[in-house]
Amino acid sequence: MGEHLIKMPDVGEGIAEAELVEWHVKVGDLVREDAVLAAVMTDKATVEIPSPVDGEVLWLGADIGDVVAIGSPLIRLKVESEGSASSGSGPSERAAEPPAQTGEIEAQADGAVKVPDAIVERQAKSTPPQPVERPQAPAARMHRAPVTCAEGERPVASPAVRLRARESGVDLRQVPGSGPAGRITHEDLDAFFVHGRQTAKAPGFAQNTSVEHIKVVGLRRKIAEKMAIAKSHIPHITYVEEVDVTAVEDLRAALNANKRADRPKLTLLPFLMRAMVRAISEQPHLNSIYDDEAGVVHQHGGVHIGIATQTGSGLMVPVVRHAEARDLWECAAELNRLAEAAKSGLATREELSGSTITITSLGAMGGIVTTPVINYPEVAIVGVNKMMVRPVWDGSTFVPRKMMNLSSSFDHRIIDGWDAAVFVQRIKTLLETPAMIFVEA
The missing domain is CATH 3.30.559.10 (Chloramphenicol acetyltransferase-like domain)
Incomplete structure (x- = not known):
């Protein structure tokens, strides 16, 4: 067994840093080669960071909203190969392999992920993230029971799902999540729109004292910064x-x-x-x-x-x-x-x-x-x-x-x-x- 360190890739000419806007994995997840690990944003453009190898997530190097310098450690994976690949190490087995069929992503010798200009750049509203594939029996994958978050818990969902729910007036605490650890996906929202609202209780007049603390990240943070500069200057x-x-x-x-x-x-x-x-x-x-x-x-x-x-x-x-x-x-x-x-x-x-x-x-x-x-x-x-x-x-x-x-x-x-x-x-x-x-x- 060994370790593979993935660094913040070069996401564009002249870009020195990028904001982490979404993790698609958590510690303990098993990921496959080319699975999306994270999404980062620069100048309103969002880039997905894929995994160059199969492995298990050991460590995440940043929180949502952090601005990470290019080349900084981003994520560490446990891999099957002997030894470890990290900054300053010699060429890894992965680096010696031919590039993926798409020709878009390759692992460098130091463990970083090189992302050429041709990689797909998207806006903050990206394609809904696909759940990380974990090894489990086919029946278990097909019949994952939806999970509703317990009283007082914050629902687990990506920023894109939260934005869609907020714009639709949906309380995510009412939506059963079918993803890992009860994560709410876009498909769960679709199912709720079709079935959930038919049986939902009419809103009453009871006081709602809940407060949700939402970190301003990604496109919204950039808009906030630019508007503040415009109005103050x-x-x-x-x-x-x-x-x-x-x-x-x-x-x-x-x-x-x-x-x-x-x-x-x-x-x-x-x-x-x-x-x-x-x-x-x-x-x-x-x-x-x-x-x-x-x-x-x-x-x-x-x-x-x-x-x-x-x-x-x-x-x-x-x-x-x-x-x-x-x-x-x-x-x-x-x-x-x-x-x-x-x-x-x-x-x-x-x-x-x-x-x-x-x-x-x-x-x-x-x-x-x-x-x-x-x-x-x-x-x-x-x-x-x-x-x-x-x-x-x-x-x-x-x-x-x-x-x-x-x-x-x-x-x-x-x-x-x-x-x-x-x-x-x-x-x-x-x-x-x-x-x-x-x-x-």
């Missing part, structure tokens, strides 16, 4: 203007009705993106990154528009690069692709970084005014609010018009209130007279 000025979008909505409907089969359906956002590109060409300093430590404004020629996107794991901002070089249909296609990648957890680090100005939209929720927080270190963000039909006076009578507010925030250190108003008014003019979007001045 940037003196925001927010400007709200209503826009008559009747004409652009009529144009959008006509284009969708006559579009080619290979073109995506247009929403309002591609029109807004094209209007922003035109407005930025007249006020290029709004398309900037402000390095407040160096006191330098980096004014970009390319318009890289971040699209704030709500996912099951939290807020993400995929980036439509070079919007100035895309027409309506290309903007729409890229929007669809990036939104799907973000929501499915497959967006890459490159797709989630590099924006120079951001759009945020809460209109679907019905809000008429918002105060958007700037995506630091950018200097402007444009917020889309609810569209609704309202009576508008045309000089002689009231007529129904489709109206929508734009709520936009600006970094007042770089953008004066006058310039902010000019920018929003230019976007308003372009949306109210959409032909101007397509005609060069």
Whole structure:
């Protein structure tokens, strides 16, 4: 028998550390080669750490939420081979073997796991973790009895399962867990949705004095850090203007009705993106990154528009690069692709970084005014609010018009209130007279 030490792998060029967001194993678990041991996060991208060998978990080197340096000891396994593989040791038998068939993962001589760039990077809302396979009789695996946690105990579940339960209003203490040690899986939640709620008692009016202490980790921690920096560093000025979008909505409907089969359906956002590109060409300093430590404004020629996107794991901002070089249909296609990648957890680090100005939209929720927080270190963000039909006076009578507010925030250190108003008014003019979007001045 021997030991095999697995270190925090190199999860990307220039990355010095990663946050541990989930353990898929615990001490005493038997794991098989390529079984997922843990998930770590860097810059909103999540990477799974697989096991390079079969073995038994002897020791875990970090807690959920810890930030671990690349190359630090992460997990120790007891393996069948003679001797041990660890930092500074000679090549192990595993290191001499040919790489796995996928060619994605190989064990290094020092026991660390090398993760090439091709490894799958996902968002914090990852594919539900598969239970670690333990040797047991087939009948025992097939007939594991669900376990409900005892009174006062905290249910055993992954962060992804807890998030899903919280969003669905489910108390995990009511859900029987079929995983190891009563661990609640996504399949257990599915079964509870189908059967459990049919027999659940109606909520009463008794006091609930329970308090759940939830450590802020992963994507939520990164969002918290970035929002704190944005609000503490940037003196925001927010400007709200209503826009008559009747004409652009009529144009959008006509284009969708006559579009080619290979073109995506247009929403309002591609029109807004094209209007922003035109407005930025007249006020290029709004398309900037402000390095407040160096006191330098980096004014970009390319318009890289971040699209704030709500996912099951939290807020993400995929980036439509070079919007100035895309027409309506290309903007729409890229929007669809990036939104799907973000929501499915497959967006890459490159797709989630590099924006120079951001759009945020809460209109679907019905809000008429918002105060958007700037995506630091950018200097402007444009917020889309609810569209609704309202009576508008045309000089002689009231007529129904489709109206929508734009709520936009600006970094007042770089953008004066006058310039902010000019920018929003230019976007308003372009949306109210959409032909101007397509005609060069």
